[in-house]
Amino acid sequence: MVDEITGKVMHLIAAVKKIPEENVTTESTFEQLGLDSLDAINLIYEIEGEFNISVPDDVARSIKDVQQLVAVLKANLTGDTTYTGT
């Protein structure tokens, strides 16, 4: 059972990449999902809009899988700016 934030992230990944939601798991890497760096930028832009946050470019570039993305998002939502995503 995934939490609400993780579920939303997985939904957005499926929407951005136009793939079935069931293909996205919490363990998926961007490479496994076929997300290249441009898809990742698009995805993070969507997430910034959805959650009203801002992810610094250098942090965004370091995110390579669903878990890292969720961790960065949760850190951002709780105001923990020390998390770099790496």
Add this chain to the structure above:
Amino acid sequence: MANLVRAKISALGTYVPPRLLTNADLEKMVETSNEWILERTGIRQRHIVDKGVATSHLAVEASKKALAERGISATDVEAIFLGTVTPDMMFPATACLVQDKLGAKGAWGFDISAACSGFVYALQTGAKFVESGAHKKVLVIGADVMSSIIDYTDRATCVIFGDGAGAVLIEPADNGNCLIDFIHEVDGSGGCSLNMPAGGSLNPASHETLDKKMHYVHQDGQAVFKYAVRKMAEVSEKVLQRNGFTGKDVNLFVPHQANKRIIMSSADRLGLKEDRIIINIDEYGNTTAGTIPLALDSARQQGRLKKGDLVLIASVGAGFTVGAALLRWAY
């Protein structure tokens, strides 16, 4: 406001040099592949000038076609506004060189440096001179010879750009088929993400600037991509909304052709299907100030641009510069 004069595009001409640089050619020059270029950018080929051919040459050829289409002489042109980041030389303005080569003896003009938004900025400039009543025939040009500032050993940038030009004539409109509205923005903090560092007053040409390849385009591709994806949609929505339209009303979306994925991402956000978007980046690459008129011409050739059509133009370029124009095609 009852006597407000509106402006329209009354003619269009474009020109690209005949020489082609294909993805197969680039595979032999840098470590890249046709598949990678197509997947990441949507580009198949670009047109590249031969040595000695400059921006003014392309601009003049495009302008001649526009004037011929309208059936007027160059001496009828009152002003020339030319968007470019690859002027023939630092000064005089390429607009002056075009004025001379074209024989537009009565025209004044200047260059507009707004990179990929150069044509849209020039379009509004031209429109305002017509709407104010100052002029009745203004030539607006977007032209670039990007191959003159590209490092053909840098695979990240050399696959993207091509050379090309387009010109439109702006005249007073006598009905609602006119240039409706513009929205332009600048975010100068993005200047470091896309630029040519040398050749200006900060880093005048020297052995050092040449050795460090500072006379070429330098780009932080991901930063530009992210900004473009956000702004193309944002400014488009804004100009539609403030004129009482939505994406559904748009007959043709004419985005700056920088990258097919930026275009599709923007179109998705506007709710526009592919049949409402003009994409010709596969043929020309990113011709900077040339892309919008070249895209309008492609649409026309495909029979997708008709009198009365609501046309939405959007661009994002180095600066960052952002531009949007809303118009009804007038002929």
